Amino acid sequence: MNTTDELVSARDIRKAFLGYKVLDGVDFSVRSGEIHALLGENGAGKSTLIKILTGVHRPDSGTVRVGGEAVVVRDTLHAQQLGIGTVYQEVNLLPNLTVAENLFIGRQPRRFGLVDRKTMSERAKVLLAQYDIHIDVSADLARYSVAIQQLVAIARAVDLSGSVLILDEPTASLDRHEVELLFSVMRKLRDRGLGIVFITHFLDQVYEVSDRITVLRNGRLMGISPTAALSKVDLVSMMLGRTLAASTEREKQPETERREPLVSFSNYGRSRSISPFDLDIAAGEVVGVAGLLGSGRTETARLLFGVDLPEKGSATMDGKTIRIASPRDAIRLGFGLCPEDRKIDGIIGDLSVRENIALALQARRGWLRRMSSREQAELADRFVKALDIRTTDIEKPVKLLSGGNQQKVILARWLATGPRFLILDEPTRGIDVGAHAEIIELIKRLCHEGMALLVISSELEEIVAYSTRVRVLRDRVHCQDLTGDEISADGIMRAIAAQTGATA
Amino acid sequence: MSNRLLPFYATLIICVLAYAICVFQFPNMFSTRVLGNLLTDNAFLGIAAVGMTFVILSGGIDLSVGSVIAFTGVLIAVLVGWYGVHPLTAFVIALTIATAFGAGMGAIIHYLDVPAFIVTLAGMFLARGMSFVITTESIPINHEFYTALQGLYYRMPGGGRLNFVGGVMVLVFLAGIVVAHFTKFGSYVYAIGGNRTSAELMGVPVGRTTIAIYALSGFLSGLSGIVFSLYTSAGYSLSAVGVELDTIAAVVIGGTLLTGGVGLVAGTFVGVIIQGIIQTYIVFDGTLSSWWTKIVVGFLLFAFIALQRLLVYLSSRKALAGEH
Incomplete structure (x- = not known):
């Protein structure tokens, strides 16, 4: 060797x-x-x-x-x-700190014992020029x-x-x-x-x-x-x-007959975030959301869940008009959201697996009807088993779990509330291939059990594997729905790429 | 960059506005005499506030400031008045103790990983307690050296006097600005305040810097104590109660983010001067209770915290909008 x-x-x-x-x-x-x-x-x-x-x-x-x-x-x-x-x-x-300070902290060029900011900026420029980056290094x-x-x-x-x-x-x-x-x-x-x-x-x-x-x-x-x-x-x-396992293979979907939508949003939009869109989702349907980074995918999720408020538009559920002014309203209506960045928005790292799972259900039950730790433990045990969350013990702080298992904990948290409409934003980001397949499997299972799901993902094969319908976003506009045989990695790619060729 | 400096500009504008209102109502306030008094009356506050600025920039807090000021004053008064030590020697002793005290708190904060709030709270009780142990009386300081220092002044155009303590404060602020922006130590302070873990991974000597930050705050509290004893010609263990909170207010009004990493030493100067202007206004008015200072400072603090949150919110929205 x-x-x-x-x-x-x-x-x-x-x-x-x-x-x-x-x-x-x-x-x-x-x-x-x-x-x-x-x-x-x-x-x-x-x-x-x-x-x-x-x-x-x-x-x-x-x-x-x-x-x-x-x-x-x-x-x-x-x-x-x-x-x-x-x-x-x-x-x-x-x-x-400034770009130049970041590059030179601890080894700043000095003159008369003081940091020579001018020389530092010049050196930073030269250094970054090697990478074809030409930016204001003093910003x-x-x-x-x-x-x-x-x-x-x-x-x-x-x-x-x-x-x-x-x-x-x-x-x-x-x-x-x-x-x-x-x-x-x-x-x-x-x-x-x-x-x-x-x-x-x-x-x-x-x-x-x-x-x-x-x-x-x-x-x-x-x-x-x-x-x-x-x-x-x-x-x-x-x-x-x-x-x-052939989990990423697309199953032959039964021909989707026109079902009554569970939730329907019409002309929903918010300026600087996402242009007004219409969206119907029926029970037992998975709507995959595809688009490039910044195309408005996460913005859509935040709007649907009441994190951001729509400036216009209306929403109905089971045919009745609903108002979603906050995530609390959304939860009360039976919505769930697994956010994109689980470390920032989802997981409370220092709390145990049990507490993290019980969180949303407890929040919905309110302050007065506290769940006993025995109830919480039963709940956690059930989901640890059902979702195959790998942890030595349900009292382990969540931050010690691997990324895929953390994701499952968040999923369990929402599943515990028995949601009717679940929004998943990049559920498989940063997790390993094995857990990936399991989460795809789980999405399919939930769909079969009659839940309505909206899943945002950057991985086209994944979207193809579980979606009954694919919503394509481009430049903060919901621009196309793909159904049936149109759903393929190729088809989605073409839909995303359509027209953007001119601007990109 | 401009966004981060916005709180500082806001402070500056408020300061100028406040002064303009004062001058409009009391034209006499437009004089270098008032300016000289502003600097003199707030010298001890300003000096301690420079130390506090570094502490808060690093994401910490130092609650021991007021107690250390009192302790230093009592110690010097006792050394000079009872033991006949020359004031200069007493200064050296007091500053050494104050610096070591700060360094000790910094070491505990870093090595035992205890929140600065708790450690400096303990330091606050300890220093205040120690000054009571030395004496509970107010000890006058009568020494020719003191009289000489108190008599020093520089006559500004217009008849105002920049006396010794005011001059010390101005020098401390200038030194503070240089240290913050033109030394490695300064960049380490900002780095630790920005993100301690990142700073450590980037090779910033976090432990050494943390100890140095609290040592600096201790030293400046000691210096502030000396200035306070020059100002009052006495040492009293009950003096300077709550000064740490006034300095925190000056730092925050000066545009420094309480979570650390963003702010300017110059901003703190403006923060101190704003507090001084309010006090001067109350003196000129003559009918207002001096507690109005606290009330106005309270309102200003609320306003600035709200402004900072607004800026954070706006910049995060901008970041979101700029994502694609």
Whole structure:
């Protein structure tokens, strides 16, 4: 095996938390001039491995070598000095500082002992120009889009470390165009001889940009292979350790006869958010909502659930006029909403699985009729079983669960209220392939049981798998409904792309 | 950028407006004498408020300020009056103790991961208690050095006097502005206030900076205590009760976000001056109770908190609109 050009290598890494083996004899290496995808389901040990390479955790055993020499990485600062830079998905930079300060904090150029802001700005401009970013570096970072912030973070990490760049799900909140931009930067850096570790859930992106793949499962190394030599099916089966159930296949839907709508919204809209639209949803129907980031998908959900108030339009349920002035009204009517960003809007991390599940039901019952902890426990137990939520114990704080299981907890919370109309905003974002399939399965089951669902998703195959009807959004306008045979990834893509070619 | 500076501009406008109203009603207020008095009367408040600005910018709070001012005053009075120590030596001793006290609180906040509110609340009781232990009496300070310092002044055009304590406050503010915007320490303070975890991941020495922030606040509280003793020529353990709250008010009115990360030292200066103008107005009016200062400051605080929330709301809406 050729080890001469290995920038960083880890051999036989073991790590356990509270007796639970998170990493069990894992090998990993990054060579100069490669983009190396690190893949695995949630809980496979990717993050722990990265944290060991960057000095956040110490391995229980095993060696980390940098440039051939065994080292003990003390902390992130030390990792930087060793040449290993990391860009995290969520915790990034400091939006309240200027772009230049973000790039140079802790190493600002100084003149007469004071920070020389002018030189700092000039250097920041030069640095960003390498990435074809030309922005006002003396403006607050918060003014720029996530994509720009991401690139600034990369520029900073590369400038600081310069040999290995670890990107932890960098594309999670970027749209297609921004992803392209990021990939071109990654390729440029690779050609400069950097080793890039790329962690992602999007398999297409893995094939698009990576040279080599390492797959982890349950803390064990499942395989290392050049990307070109590994088929997608093999990759997925390596990640899952089982052949993928045909859950993403579209079932033959019974011909949808015109059913009485359960809820119907007409001329519903809000300026600067989403143009007025009409929407009917019947019981036992799944309306998939497709569109690009920023096309008004989340805005639609917020409007329907009463988070934002419509400026015009009316809504009826079972033929009677309803008024949704707040999420409380919506809940009382039997609506449920699983928001897009579960960490911000959904999960209360410090509360237990039991409390999180009981939350919405308790809220609907009001203050006076408190649920006893025994009732709550029964409820939680039932849903933990029904949704196969993997937790050691229902009293475990939710933040300790993996992303997919957190998502199931939120789902359980709303299912506990027995909703008639459930809105799911990106229910499968940031969760692993296995949990993904389970959630798709769950959506289908709920639909069969007669619930009305509105599901927003960026993954077309997923929408195709469960939708009885697909609503396509474009530039904050509900522009098209697809039904029956029109529902295919191709068809949706065409609908999204229609007309936007001129403006994009 | 402009959005973040908006609270500061709002403060500035309110300050100018308030002064204009005062001058309109009492033309005598338009003089450098009033200006000189404003600076002198609020010197101790302003100096402590600079320290508080750094603390709040970092996302913390320091409730021990008033007690440390009182403790410093009592300590100096006792050292000078009872033990015949030269005031300069007493200053050094007092400032050392105040700085160490602040550093200690910073260390507890960082290493034991205890909320600053609780730690500095404990510090507040401790410092106040210590000054009572030293003495419960009001000790006058009669020393020629004190008289000399009190006699120092710079005559401004128009006959107003910028005396020693006012000058110290102006210098402290200037130094504070330089530290906040032109030193690494300053950028670390903003960084920690913005997001502590991010700051740590970016290599900001969070522990060292936190300790330094509270040490700075302790030092400036001590300096404020010295200035207060020069101002009153005495040390009394019951003095400066609640001054920490006045400084917090000045900082917030000055446009600093209570959650940290956004704000200006210069804004705090304006915040202090606004409080001073209100007091001066009440003195000029002669019929109003001095409690009106508190009432107006209370209203201003509400107004500024509302303004800040509005700005946060507007910028988040803008971010949403700019998503595509």
